[in-house]
Amino acid sequence: NAGVTQTPKFQVLKTGQSMTLQCAQDMNHEYMSWYRQDPGMGLRLIHYSVGAGITDQGEVPNGYNVSRSTTEDFPLRLLSAAPSQTSVYFCASRGNEQFFGPGTRLTVL
Amino acid sequence: SQQGEEDPQALSIQEGENATMNCSYKTSINNLQWYRQNSGRGLVHLILIRSNEREKHSGRLRVTLDTSKKSSSLLITASRAADTASYFCATDPWFGGATNKLIFGTGTLLAVQP
Numbered sequence: 001n002a003g004v005t006q007t008p009k010f011q012v013l014k015t016g017q018s019m020t021l022q023c024a025q026d027m028n029h030e031y032m033s034w035y036r037q038d039p040g041m042g043l044r045l046i047h048y049s050v051g052a053g054i055t056d057q058g059e060v061p062n063g064y065n066v067s068r069s070t071t072e073d074f075p076l077r078l079l080s081a082a083p084s085q086t087s088v089y090f091c092a093s094r095g096n097e098q099f100f101g102p103g104t105r106l107t108v109l
Numbered sequence: 110s111q112q113g114e115e116d117p118q119a120l121s122i123q124e125g126e127n128a129t130m131n132c133s134y135k136t137s138i139n140n141l142q143w144y145r146q147n148s149g150r151g152l153v154h155l156i157l158i159r160s161n162e163r164e165k166h167s168g169r170l171r172v173t174l175d176t177s178k179k180s181s182s183l184l185i186t187a188s189r190a191a192d193t194a195s196y197f198c199a200t201d202p203w204f205g206g207a208t209n210k211l212i213f214g215t216g217t218l219l220a221v222q223p
Contacts, residue, residue, distance in 0.1 A: 004151075033211070042197060043152075043213035058210060090151055098142070098211065100151035 002026050006091050006101035013081040013108045021076040021104050023091030031094040032074040033058070034066065036087040037103075043090065049074055081108045115198060115217040123222050128185040130217040132198030133178075139201040141174055142211070143183050146195045155183075155196075160203070190223045 007022045025032065033048035035058075045058030049068040063085060065077040074093075078085060086108045091101040116131045132141070140159045144152040158165045158174045158181065165172045171184040185192055195216045202212060 035213070040215065042215040043199075045210055045212065048210065059212075092152075094211075097154040097157065099154070102151045 004091055004093050004099050004101035006089075006104050008104060009102065011104060011106050013078075013106065015082060015108060017081050018077070018079050019081065021078075021089055021091075021106075023074045023076065023101060024072050025074075025091075025093040025099070026072065027093060027095060027099065028071060029093040029095045029099075030071065032068070033092050033094070034064070034074070034076045035090045035092065036060065036085075037090060038087050046076065046089075083108045115196070115214045117217060118215070119218045119220070121220045121222065122188055124188060124190055126188055128188050128192070128219055128221070130183045130196050130219070132181045132183070132214055134181075134198075134200045134214075135179065136200070137203045138176070139203040141172075141181050142199045142201070143170075143172060143181075144197045144199060144213075146197065146216070148194070152197065185219075188219075188221045190221050192219060193221045194219060 004025045030051045034046040035043040037043050044060045046060055046064050047058055047066040049055045052068050052071050055066050055068055068074055089104045092098050114133050122128050138160050140157055142157045143155045145155055146152045156167045156172050158172050169186045174181045195218050197213050197216045199211050199213045
């Protein structure tokens with residue numbers, strides 16, 4: 001099992017650009033989520049999904065969109081990147097315990 | 110706002126000593142979990158304690174939960190240099206049902222000196 005995979009590992013964007021952070025898991029977990037981690041703030045929940053076709057907002061959803069067309073994939077979209085979205089993004093999937101991906105370090109200039 | 114707050118924010122100890130980290134939270138919970146994060150890496154699940162449990166052990170880890178005080182502690186015994194990492198508590202809130210929102214605290218940075 002690969003577990004939870006994320007791509008890309010690093011990304012630099014200009015303000016206003018859009019991009020999609022990819023996340024996939026091969027554990028057949030129904031629950032998947034996206035977090036951002038900023039210094040001194042811990043991890044904050046952006047969006048989550050309890051199964052294909054079902055998504056919901058977390059603590060900090062503004063500026064991000066998600067969709068869940070399959071059990072395996074849970075992409076996170078930034079429609080118009082802002083410097084405030086500079087962060088490290090973690091995708092996670094949960095069965096009996098939660099597994100995290102390796103993270104995507106995003107810088108918005 | 111953050112559900113969990115860890116204390117202390119940073120802790121430095123010598124190899125072989127015990128390390129204790131505390132977590133306080135605000136709402137009723139279904140369970141509380143502890144995670145470790147090595148620098149620049151993803152989080153790794155360490156242990157989960159349910160709201161009806163008071164203590165749980167896993168190897169050198171001991172977790173306690175006091176739901177009346179809304180607090181938990183993580184004890185790492187006989188620490189090793191490899192235990193150097195950030196440690197986070199995370200709560201699975203309960204509002205009359207599962208919320209499916211795992212909320213993380215701000216973490217404790219543990220440094221174990223060889």
